[in-house]
Amino acid sequence: MPSRRSIYNAKNVAGLRNRPEIEKFFPAIDPSLCRDRIPTVMFEQANLETSSRELEYAPSEALQPVRTSKRVGRLILKMTHDQLIEAIAESQDKMAFRQLFEHFAPRLKSYLLRLGADPATAEDVAQEAMVMVWRKAASFDRRQAGASTWIFTIARNKRIDRLRRERRPELDPEDPGLVPAAEPAPDRSLQDTQARRHIASAMRALPDEQAELVRRAFFDDESHSRIAEESGLPLGTVKSRIRLALTRLRHEMKEFE
Amino acid sequence: MAKAKANAGNMPGEELLLDYASGALPEPVSVLVATMLALRPDLRKTVSEMEAVGGYLLEEIEPAALSDDAFDAILERIESSDMPDETSANNDNSAPSDAATVAAVPEPLRSYLGRPLSKLAWRKRGPGIEEYRLPVSDKRFEMSVLRLGPSRSVPTHSHEGSELTLVLDGAFSDAAGRYARGDLAVNGEEDQHAPMADPEDGCLCLAITGGPLRFSNPLIQLYDRMTRG
Numbered sequence: 001m002p003s004r005r006s007i008y009n010a011k012n013v014a015g016l017r018n019r020p021e022i023e024k025f026f027p028a029i030d031p032s033l034c035r036d037r038i039p040t041v042m043f044e045q046a047n048l049e050t051s052s053r054e055l056e057y058a059p060s061e062a063l064q065p066v067r068t069s070k071r072v073g074r075l076i077l078k079m080t081h082d083q084l085i086e087a088i089a090e091s092q093d094k095m096a097f098r099q100l101f102e103h104f105a106p107r108l109k110s111y112l113l114r115l116g117a118d119p120a121t122a123e124d125v126a127q128e129a130m131v132m133v134w135r136k137a138a139s140f141d142r143r144q145a146g147a148s149t150w151i152f153t154i155a156r157n158k159r160i161d162r163l164r165r166e167r168r169p170e171l172d173p174e175d176p177g178l179v180p181a182a183e184p185a186p187d188r189s190l191q192d193t194q195a196r197r198h199i200a201s202a203m204r205a206l207p208d209e210q211a212e213l214v215r216r217a218f219f220d221d222e223s224h225s226r227i228a229e230e231s232g233l234p235l236g237t238v239k240s241r242i243r244l245a246l247t248r249l250r251h252e253m254k255e256f257e
Numbered sequence: 258m259a260k261a262k263a264n265a266g267n268m269p270g271e272e273l274l275l276d277y278a279s280g281a282l283p284e285p286v287s288v289l290v291a292t293m294l295a296l297r298p299d300l301r302k303t304v305s306e307m308e309a310v311g312g313y314l315l316e317e318i319e320p321a322a323l324s325d326d327a328f329d330a331i332l333e334r335i336e337s338s339d340m341p342d343e344t345s346a347n348n349d350n351s352a353p354s355d356a357a358t359v360a361a362v363p364e365p366l367r368s369y370l371g372r373p374l375s376k377l378a379w380r381k382r383g384p385g386i387e388e389y390r391l392p393v394s395d396k397r398f399e400m401s402v403l404r405l406g407p408s409r410s411v412p413t414h415s416h417e418g419s420e421l422t423l424v425l426d427g428a429f430s431d432a433a434g435r436y437a438r439g440d441l442a443v444n445g446e447e448d449q450h451a452p453m454a455d456p457e458d459g460c461l462c463l464a465i466t467g468g469p470l471r472f473s474n475p476l477i478q479l480y481d482r483m484t485r486g
Contacts, residue, residue, distance in 0.1 A: 106320030149312030177363035181298035
């Protein structure tokens with residue numbers, strides 16, 4: 001039912017540029033906060049599907065009930081995950097943090113459960129990883145990695161720290177001893193969602209068995225030996241299949257670049 | 258491009274990078290891999306691609322329910338603490354900062370050394386060969402920095418399990434070829450290799466041997482290498 005869903009079509013929303021218009025339709029938005037960002041605006045209505053549209057800027061204070069001429073609903077201004085992390089870095093935005101938390105914390109818990117943590121520990125370590133997300137938000141650089149990749153690496157390191165009780169040695173990008181890349185890292189911000197779609201298609205293009213091996217390479221501790229044990233394949237075979245899967249995956253990813 | 262070989266799909270050492278990206282490697286091997294990455298922008302790119310796969314898998318995973326008060330609990334945690342500097346959590350602040358050490362040894366290995374190259378407790382292992390044994394928390398491994406004078410050769414040696422050798426400075430050669438700064442040699446238990454240091458610069462390298470590196474199928478690992486060709 002497009003006519004009922006799209007109470008703000010793209011033009012309408014994009015057209016709301018002057019103050020009276022914005023104040024009328026989006027009373028919670030302070031136009032002075034508008035910056036050159038492109039988050040998604042969702043208008044949630046009881047009994048209606050959600051519509052989502054692009055708007056110039058979405059401060060999280062706007063997560064409030066709004067009333068338009070005839071309909072009452074909740075305006076959700078949904079930033080990308082990258083933008084949420086940046087909002088935390090810029091203004092310790094707790095609403096932004098809440099959105100990130102609601103998306104990622106249950107996934108982190110699931111990740112830790114798969115790696116063998118008991119439920120209480122999994123939740124605790126997921127919490128600690130999210131605390132790190134809050135604290136380290138300023139070091140997030142979307143040119144280096146997208147939000148989910150960045151959060152994955154934080155959780156991975158937290159797991160090593162907490163569950164294996166080891167340190168996770170990492171290179172230091174600011175180290176004067178580091179050999180720099182010949183060309184600067186590409187700005188991934190524009191292509192982050194694209195890149196994710198490419199990985200998704202690349203994973204789908206893998207035969208099921210290989211996709212599962214890639215999954216297990218990330219979700220099983222102690223490397224490949226347990227995979228070998230459980231699948232009944234010789235370790236050498238598991239390794240060469242994972243290698244094959246990775247080769248195909250990276251080939252697929254390159255196809256999209 | 259010199260990078261082509263290391264990026265080639267069927268490079269066996271890629272497993273090591275995957276295990277680093279997924280977090281499966283034990284600490285000493287991670288030290289070696291992270292140090293290699295500091296020297297190898299081409300491999301950093303490979304690892305960030307692998308981490309992006311990890312990020313994708315995290316998105317794809319079936320979420321697990323949290324306890325009801327999970328968000329309140331975390332709000333309390335972030336409100337009750339200031340923002341302590343967590344960035345130093347990975348590396349000690351005791352990294353030596355003298356020019357010679359910084360030039361040859363990048364992080365994270367530099368922090369693990371703890372003091373300048375010139376002040377390490379080197380032990381003589383033969384003519385023109387010195388070794389500094391790093392303390393390791395994981396006793397399954399031995400981790401050493403080796404310093405070879407020009408044209409010095411390590412006598413044919415055997416070790417339990419496999420041996421990973423990362424060139425930090427200078428170069429060495431063995432039957433499989435030449436290994437320069439940032440190159441990694443992986444030798445199986447059975448290998449009879451007799452590496453010889455570069456005739457001009459000698460060689461400084463990080464070597465790890467250990468049981469868990471005893472790859473189950475040594476045939477695959479013979480002369481495994483990760484050079485830039």
